[in-house]
Amino acid sequence: MRSLQTPTTPRLRTVSAVKTSAEPDRAQASHGWDPRSLAGDPHADVEKAARVHAMFEAIARRYDLNNRLHSFGRDVAWRRLAVRAADIDAASTVLDVACGTGDLAAELNAAGAREVVGVDFSQAMLDLAIAKSARRRGGGTLEYRRADAMSLPFDDGSFDAVTIAFGLRNIADPPRALREFRRVLKPGGRLVVLEFSEPRFAPIRWANRLYTEHIMPVTATIVAADRSGAYRYLPRSVRTFPDPLALSGWISAAGFGEISRQSLTFGVCTIHRAVAG
Numbered sequence: 125m126r127s128l129q130t131p132t133t134p135r136l137r138t139v140s141a142v143k144t145s146a147e148p149d150r151a152q153a154s155h156g157w158d159p160r161s162l163a164g165d166p167h168a169d170v171e172k173a174a175r176v177h178a179m180f181e182a183i184a185r186r187y188d189l190n191n192r193l194h195s196f197g198r199d200v201a202w203r204r205l206a207v208r209a210a211d212i213d214a215a216s217t218v219l220d221v222a223c224g225t226g227d228l229a230a231e232l233n234a235a236g237a238r239e240v241v242g243v244d245f246s247q248a249m250l251d252l253a254i255a256k257s258a259r260r261r262g263g264g265t266l267e268y269r270r271a272d273a274m275s276l277p278f279d280d281g282s283f284d285a286v287t288i289a290f291g292l293r294n295i296a297d298p299p300r301a302l303r304e305f306r307r308v309l310k311p312g313g314r315l316v317v318l319e320f321s322e323p324r325f326a327p328i329r330w331a332n333r334l335y336t337e338h339i340m341p342v343t344a345t346i347v348a349a350d351r352s353g354a355y356r357y358l359p360r361s362v363r364t365f366p367d368p369l370a371l372s373g374w375i376s377a378a379g380f381g382e383i384s385r386q387s388l389t390f391g392v393c394t395i396h397r398a399v400a401g
């Protein structure tokens with residue numbers, strides 16, 4: 125049994141959880157990314173968790189607007205495809221990890237899941253998710269909790285599906301998080317990872333890099349009035365993250381099988397779907 129109560133009637137439940145033990149140190153969390161920290165591999169930065177946390181606290185307010193503008197609205201369709209890959213039905217209990225402002229959790233709720241729990245370590249992002257959940261479209265429960273993806277506060281075998289959109293790349297130790305996802309899934313449960321990737325066709329990859337590395341960082345930084353370096357970290361973190369094939373290897377090593385990949389919009393995003401072994 126998992127630690128959350130199973131609801132008997134559909135209802136909305138929103139929880140702003142207390143500080144988790146894994147929340148990055150406040151002293152470190154005051155800074156985001158500077159050019160020096162982005163010169164190398166941001167995934168190898170010992171302060172990655174604190175920098176990522178500071179960054180999302182800083183950009184939360186304009187996060188949704190920037191997503192819509194800079195993906196030309198495609199992010200909504202990408203999340204809907206992720207929901208489809210999760211095979212939701214009226215009995216499904218779903219954990220959406222790194223839920224941010226709750227857009228994927230809201231789509232899972234709208235798809236008819238019995239229970240959706242969104243977790244994130246940024247309270248600023250969660251506060252927006254909680255505010256938006258008043259407008260949810262589905263009848264099942266939708267709950268938000270503050271928690272660290274690498275140390276989830278749920279019992280083994282708690283969920284039918286675990287989803288994560290644009291979150292895995294931001295976690296300090298993604299393989300550890302993937303093992304946690306496997307632990308909290310029931311055997312046969314589905315894992316769906318939606319993440320940015322680099323187009324394989326060279327001319328499109330060149331155009332995508334021009335946009336994500338030179339245009340978007342300027343415009344998104346202005347929109348967010350950001351000083352955390354979030355939109356310079358974004359393309360750097362995509363370029364230095366394992367490609368879809370290597371990510372499949374991580375997912376396999378974490379105990380998943382039946383791994384499939386779906387490339388979206390010329391390869392700028394990839395959905396990985398896998399089944400807990």
Ligand SMILES: C[S@@+](CC[C@H](N)C(=O)[O-])C[C@H]1O[C@@H](n2cnc3c(N)ncnc32)[C@H](O)[C@@H]1O
Pocket residue numbers: 176177180221222223224225226227228243244245246249271272273274288289290291294295296
């Ligand atoms: C790019 S946002 C994605 C938000 C949302 N899933 C979406 O589709 O828009 C990445 C999120 O990952 C969260 N995050 C990063 N590391 C985390 C961790 N270790 N535990 C929980 N959340 C984490 C951040 O706080 C942020 O809200």
